Every structure is written in C-alpha cells, then in structure tokens.
Amino acid sequence: xxxxxxxxxxxxxxxxxxxxxVSVFNGVLLPVIIMLMFVYMLGDAFSVGVDYVDxxxxxxxxxxxxxxxxxxxxxxxxxxxxxxxxxxxVMDVSRGAVxxxxxxxxxFTNLVAVAAIIGTAFALGFRPAADFAxxxxxxxxxxxxxxxxxWLTVALGLAAKxxxxxxxxxxxxxxxxxxxxxxxxxxxxxxxxxQFAEYQPFTPIIETMRxxxxxxxxxxxxxxxxxxxxGIALVGYLWAIRTFNKRA
Amino acid sequence: xxxxxxxxxxxxxxxxxxxGLRKAFGDxxxxxxxxxxxxxxxxxxxxxxxxxxxxxxVNVLSTLLTADSGTVRVAGHDVRTDPRAARxxxxxxxxxAAVDELLTGQENLELMADLRRADHRVVxxxxxxxxxxxxxxxxxxxxxxxxxxxxxxxMTLIGDPRIIFLDEPTTGLDPRSRRTMWDIIRxxxxxxxxxxxxxxxxxxxxxxxxxxxxxxxxxxxxxxTSAELKRRIPGAHVRLRFAGVRELDDAxxxxxxxxRDDDDLSLAVPGDGGTESLRDLLNQLHDHxxxxxxxxxxxxxxxxxxxxxxxxxxxxxxxx
Numbered sequence: 001x002x003x004x005x006x007x008x009x010x011x012x013x014x015x016x017x018x019x020x021x022v023s024v025f026n027g028v029l030l031p032v033i034i035m036l037m038f039v040y041m042l043g044d045a046f047s048v049g050v051d052y053v054d055x056x057x058x059x060x061x062x063x064x065x066x067x068x069x070x071x072x073x074x075x076x077x078x079x080x081x082x083x084x085x086x087x088x089x090v091m092d093v094s095r096g097a098v099x100x101x102x103x104x105x106x107x108f109t110n111l112v113a114v115a116a117i118i119g120t121a122f123a124l125g126f127r128p129a130a131d132f133a134x135x136x137x138x139x140x141x142x143x144x145x146x147x148x149x150x151w152l153t154v155a156l157g158l159a160a161k162x163x164x165x166x167x168x169x170x171x172x173x174x175x176x177x178x179x180x181x182x183x184x185x186x187x188x189x190x191x192x193x194x195q196f197a198e199y200q201p202f203t204p205i206i207e208t209m210r211x212x213x214x215x216x217x218x219x220x221x222x223x224x225x226x227x228x229x230x231g232i233a234l235v236g237y238l239w240a241i242r243t244f245n246k247r248a
Numbered sequence: 249x250x251x252x253x254x255x256x257x258x259x260x261x262x263x264x265x266x267x268g269l270r271k272a273f274g275d276x277x278x279x280x281x282x283x284x285x286x287x288x289x290x291x292x293x294x295x296x297x298x299x300x301x302x303x304x305x306v307n308v309l310s311t312l313l314t315a316d317s318g319t320v321r322v323a324g325h326d327v328r329t330d331p332r333a334a335r336x337x338x339x340x341x342x343x344x345a346a347v348d349e350l351l352t353g354q355e356n357l358e359l360m361a362d363l364r365r366a367d368h369r370v371v372x373x374x375x376x377x378x379x380x381x382x383x384x385x386x387x388x389x390x391x392x393x394x395x396x397x398x399x400x401x402x403m404t405l406i407g408d409p410r411i412i413f414l415d416e417p418t419t420g421l422d423p424r425s426r427r428t429m430w431d432i433i434r435x436x437x438x439x440x441x442x443x444x445x446x447x448x449x450x451x452x453x454x455x456x457x458x459x460x461x462x463x464x465x466x467x468x469x470x471x472x473t474s475a476e477l478k479r480r481i482p483g484a485h486v487r488l489r490f491a492g493v494r495e496l497d498d499a500x501x502x503x504x505x506x507x508r509d510d511d512d513l514s515l516a517v518p519g520d521g522g523t524e525s526l527r528d529l530l531n532q533l534h535d536h537x538x539x540x541x542x543x544x545x546x547x548x549x550x551x552x553x554x555x556x557x558x559x560x561x562x563x564x565x566x567x568x
Contacts (some may be wrong), residue, residue, distance in 0.1 A: 005363065006361045008363055011360055012348065012351070015350065015351060015355070016350045016351075019348065019350055019387075046279075052503045054422060082344070082346070082349075083342055083345070083346035084346045084347070084348060084507065086340070086346060087340070087342075087346040087403070088363075089311075089312060090310055090311065090335055090338065090339070091335070091360070091363050091364065092332055092335045092336065092338045093363055125357075224562065238416055246288075
C-alpha cells in the first residue's frame with residue numbers, strides 16, 4: 001500500500017518538476033552555465049596546480065546538487081500550505097508517501113543535473129584517472145549527498161510559513177558551495193573564511209570526490225564526508241518527520 | 249444524542265452522530281459542546297458567520313483534527329478510535345480548492361483514481377458531468393474559481409464516498425457557478441449520498457438543506473428545518489421612508505401591522521416578498537394619497553438570523 005502510494009506520489013512530483021521551467025533551469029541548466037563561466041571563461045585565471053576543469057568538476061557536482069533543492073523546498077511547502085495535504089490525509093494516503101515522492105523526485109533531478117555537469121566537464125577536457133570502482137565511489141558519494149541534502153531541504157520546506165520563505169530557507173545551501181573548496185582551494189581564501197571553508201561539511205565531500213577522480217582516494221576525507229552526510233540526513237529526516245506530524 | 253435508534257431494519261439511518269464535541273486552540277475555545285445528528289441521504293447545513301467554528305467542525309468530523317472531548321461517529325465509526333474506517337466512507341471538499349495546480353484537470357482526477365485504486369475510466373464521466381471536458385487537458389493554474397471548485401468536488405467523488413463534507417462550497421463563486429454547484433449537490437443526494445454542508449448564506453441553507461443548525465461562537469444556537477427556523481426569525485418586509493412626520497402618521501394609520509421608526513421617518517411593513525402583496529401595499533398608499541419618499545424590500549439574511557437567535561448582530565463583531 002505504502003509503496004504503491006509512494007510510486008503514485010513520485011509520478012506526481014516528477015510531472016511537477018519537468019513542467020516547471022524555473023526548477024529545470026535552476027536545477028540543471030544554471031549549474032552548467034556556472035561551470036562554463038568558471039571553467040571556460042575564467043578557468044585560466046585560477047592556478048590550482050592541476051588543470052582547472054579537473055579541480056572544479058567535483059565542486060560543481062556538489063553545486064549542481066544544491067541548486068536543484070530550492071524548488072524542492074518550495075514544492076514541499078506548497079503541498080502543506082495549499083490544502084492538498086488535507087485531501088491526501090482524508091484519502092488515507094500513507095503519510096510517508098507524500099515526502100518520499102518529493103525526496104525521490106528531487107534526487108532524480110539531482111542525478112540529471114550531475115550527469116549534465118559531468119558531460120559538460122568531459123567536453124571541456126575533464127580527464128579523471130578514476131577506475132571503475134572509484135567511479136562507483138563517486139556515484140555513491142553523490143547519491144548520499146543528494147539524499148542527505150534533500151531530507152534537510154524537505155525539513156526546511158515543511159518548517160517554513162509560506163512557499164516564498166521556503167525558497168529563501170534553501171538559499172544557504174546555494175551559497176555554501178562558494179565558501180568551500182569547490183571553486184578555489186580553501187588555503188587561498190582570506191582568514192576567517194578559510195577556517196570556515198576547511199571545516200564546513202561540503203569541503204570533505206568535495207575532497208573525497210576529487211581524490212576518487214584523481215585515482216588517489218583520501219580515507220580521512222572520505223570518513224568525514226560520510227559522517228557529515230549521515231548526520232545531515234538524520235537531522236533532516238527526523239526534523240522533517242517531526243514537523244510533518246505536527247503540521248499535518 | 250439520544251432518542252432515535254441508529255439501526256433501523258438492518259440499515260444505518262444515521263450517517264453522522266456528534267455529542268459533546270469540544271475543541272480549543274490554546275485558551276481560545278472554538279467548539280463548546282456540539283451535539284448533532286445527520287440522517288443518511290439528507291443534506292445537513294451548518295450555518296454561521298466567519299469564525300463561528302464551521303471549518304473546525306468539518307475538520308474534526310473528517311478526521312483532520314482531534315477533538316478535546318466528545319464523541320464523533322461517522323458512518324458508524326468512531327473517528328478517534330477508528331479513523332481509517334471513517335475515512336474510507338467520506339469525501340471532503342474544503343473551503344480552498346485542494347487541487348494540484350501544476351497538473352491538468354484530467355491528471356488531477358487520475359491521481360485521485362490511482363490513490364483510490366479506482367479505474368481511470370471514471371475520469372471521463374466525471375469530467376463530462378462537471379462540464380470540464382474541454383479544459384481537461386489544460387493546466388489547473390489557468391482554471392477559474394468556479395472550475396477549480398468543480399474539479400475539487402469531482403476529485404472528492406472518486407471512490408464513491410457515501411458521506412461528503414462541503415466546507416463553504418460556494419463562497420466566492422459567481423451566481424451562475426453557485427447554481428451549478430447547487431444542482432450538483434442535489435444530484436448527489438438523489439443518489440443516496442449524505443451531505444454535510446457549511447455555509448454563511450442563509451438562502452443556500454434554505455435552498456438545499458433538510459435540516460439547518462446555526463453555529464455561533466462554538467455553540468449551536470438553533471437547529472431544525474428551514475421552515476422551523478424561519479418561524480423564529482423576522483420575515484421579509486418592505487421599508488417605506490417618508491418626507492415628513494405627517495406622511496408617516498397617515499401611512500401608519502392605513503398600515504396597522506407596520507413597525508414605525510420615528511427617528512428615521514420610516515415604516516417596516518411585513519410581507520411575503522411576492523409581487524401581489526407588494527401591489528396591494530402600493531395600491532393602498534395610492535388610494536389614500538400617501539406618498540413614500542423611499543422604498544426598499546428586505547429579505548432576512550444571516551444578520552437577521554443572528555439578531556433574532558442571539559440578540560446580537562453578528563458574532564464576528566465580538567470575535568474581532
């Protein structure tokens with residue numbers, strides 16, 4: 001019953017995503033545009049020790065995941081504030097199914113965006129040294145990151161008062177990649193920002209992918225990255241469920 | 249509720265049974281001891297102004313809110329102990345159309361059919377019945393208010409609920425859409441469905457309901473058929489205003505049943521609101537060569553009901 005409901009809800013959320021040009025643009029096209037800006041236009045100006053496209057791709061993958069989430073927060077909130085949640089409740093739709101639909105659709109958008117980024121990266125000369133197992137590792141990190149960030153975003157969307165403020169609540173997720181080692185190494189940043197960039201969760205996640213792509217995975221970063229993802233996922237999930245039960 | 253037995257010759261004659269229902273949000277009491285009973289296959293209307301507690305009542309009866317105390321049985325199931333069984337018998341169309349704006353009308357109905365595990369074939373029939381076939385493939389975002397309400401109700405009907413809650417189904421609709429909605433509601437009842445309808449329009453309750461309960465500040469202040477309630481409220485009257493005291497005196501002499509207001513130089517003449525009684529009244533004035541400066545016909549509205557039943561103009565004023 002619940003699995004069936006989840007599938008029905010996923011189909012609904014998927015239709016929402018593909019029909020909303022803003023969410024497709026923000027989630028898929030904007031990260032690609034940002035990649036072209038940083039790598040193709042400005043790439044030669046950054047000296048990071050390696051080819052800039054190889055340096056920037058992992059960070060832009062993370063950025064692509066974050067950019068897809070703004071519309072997730074808005075969509076979750078719209079369900080809660082525009083009355084359709086009451087219809088689902090009266091119809092005895094499994095409560096988890098409504099959220100599962102959003103999470104799955106959001107992760108799907110994330111994966112499409114990441115595929116677009118990796119495709120663009122190859123077109124710009126991306127030459128990773130990763131073997132098959134390391135590629136699987138990258139995929140694992142992306143899925144884990146997307147799962148964690150999506151649950152946190154769903155919680156933010158549920159907690160917000162209106163769809164507009166839900167969209168605002170997701171802004172830090174969009175800004176945070178720039179204050180990590182995504183675009184430039186943290187040690188090139190000014191004091192204060194540098195320490196923040198070194199210790200915020202996105203940096204070890206990016207460094208893990210960088211290591212895997214380079215064929216030289218760092219165990220330390222990987223453990224920290226997984227711990228952050230599991231932690232964020234857990235906080236996001238518990239917060240989302242609590243808020244959902246209170247509101248719905 | 250006591251008195252009537254719930255089971256008559258194997259059939260349930262009571263669709264909704266509420267006793268001692270109370271609900272407060274924080275220290276604000278919204279429902280203060282509601283008792284009511286709705287017979288199967290009838291339209292029950294809960295009449296009251298904004299803030300009276302109509303939506304809260306619907307939310308409790310439809311399992312969306314839990315009452316603080318009291319019992320609610322819907323289709324024989326206690327909504328507190330067995331909400332799933334109650335939900336399987338009901339449909340709810342709330343005050344704000346609960347439709348999915350990013351889907352088309354047809355997709356909205358198909359979504360409901362999927363969730364109810366019903367065949368998609370019912371969708372075409374509902375679209376035709378609610379006059380939405382032409383708009384079926386366009387996004388609901390482009391629908392008018394009336395179309396949204398119709399789609400909302402069509403969505404509620406999927407799965408054939410036997411008890412339907414309609415929370416202010418015509419508020420904000422133009423007169424024509426309102427008529428259409430009324431026709432649909434009458435058709436549903438003809439098919440044996442029980443309707444629990446809230447409204448802030450006296451004429452709507454009068455047109456549709458078998459029984460009407462008047463809700464004021466969380467309490468039922470009156471309950472009965474439309475005819476029973478009308479006996480308790482002032483009827484239609486014609487208001488005549490005169491240029492001076494002399495004309496008022498003359499008119500008051502020839503119309504002994506009228507109520508006189510000296511400050512306003514006016515007379516309120518009771519009547520049935522029909523054209524014949526109006527002609528008689530005007531002829532009488534003409535025959536006696538009395539001329540009224542101003543003339544208006546008043547039919548009782550919710551304000552009159554409240555004034556008559558509670559002695560106050562309208563609880564909204566108090567609530568603010």
